Amino acid sequence: MPNYHHKSKIVKREEIIPDGRLKEGMIVSFRYKGGSDKSPLVLVLYNDRDKKMIEGINLNYLNLDRVTRLFEIMVEQKVKVNKDEVIEDFESDITRVQLSSFKIKDNTTPPRFYRETIKSDSIIKSAYRSYYLTKMSLLKAADIQENLLG
Numbered sequence: 001m002p003n004y005h006h007k008s009k010i011v012k013r014e015e016i017i018p019d020g021r022l023k024e025g026m027i028v029s030f031r032y033k034g035g036s037d038k039s040p041l042v043l044v045l046y047n048d049r050d051k052k053m054i055e056g057i058n059l060n061y062l063n064l065d066r067v068t069r070l071f072e073i074m075v076e077q078k079v080k081v082n083k084d085e086v087i088e089d090f091e092s093d094i095t096r097v098q099l100s101s102f103k104i105k106d107n108t109t110p111p112r113f114y115r116e117t118i119k120s121d122s123i124i125k126s127a128y129r130s131y132y133l134t135k136m137s138l139l140k141a142a143d144i145q146e147n148l149l150g
Contacts, residue, residue: 001061001126007041009064010148014140018089022047022054024110025099027142033135037061040131041142043070043097045110045118052133057118061127070124071148073117079108081149087141095144 007029014029022028022044029041037060046055059067074081080098087094099110118125 001036002063003037003060004063005039005060006064006067007039007060010041010059010067010145011142012145013092013143015090015092015094015143017139017141021087021089021141022139023087023096025097027059027095027097027144028054028139029142030131030136030139032131033137035129035131040129042129042131045099045114045128053130054133055128055130057124058127058129061129062124066121066123068148069121070117073120073124077108077113077117079113079117083144083146083149090141093143094141095149 017028024044024047026044027041028044029039032038032040037058041059042054042056043059044054044056057070062070071081074097082096082098084093085096099108099113118128
């Protein structure tokens, strides 16, 4: 799988995530011990606290046009993207796709997002990965470049 390393074209700013603040829908970067990508940039779809792992789309495995297409699909599917979400203990806002494992009004569930958004594009689907929290370090949440969000 190609690794494009175009983080500087996607990420406007990053902030270290305090313990326990990782949420579905965040776009995060981290150092990873294992796998072929040592510095993934991931749109988190699941945060399995029991298995201590996350699942999501590694944006490093998509070219910039396909990353843009991913956000266009979200707009078409009416998946909300909060460009300025404020998280407690964060210094400033981040970008977060409004995904929730819980039934919260106006939020899309991760299974629905996967089924309707990810599976609609085979290249995006091929960038789906799982990562163990125990192999991650320097976890940061990203604020995304506005031009990608449409």
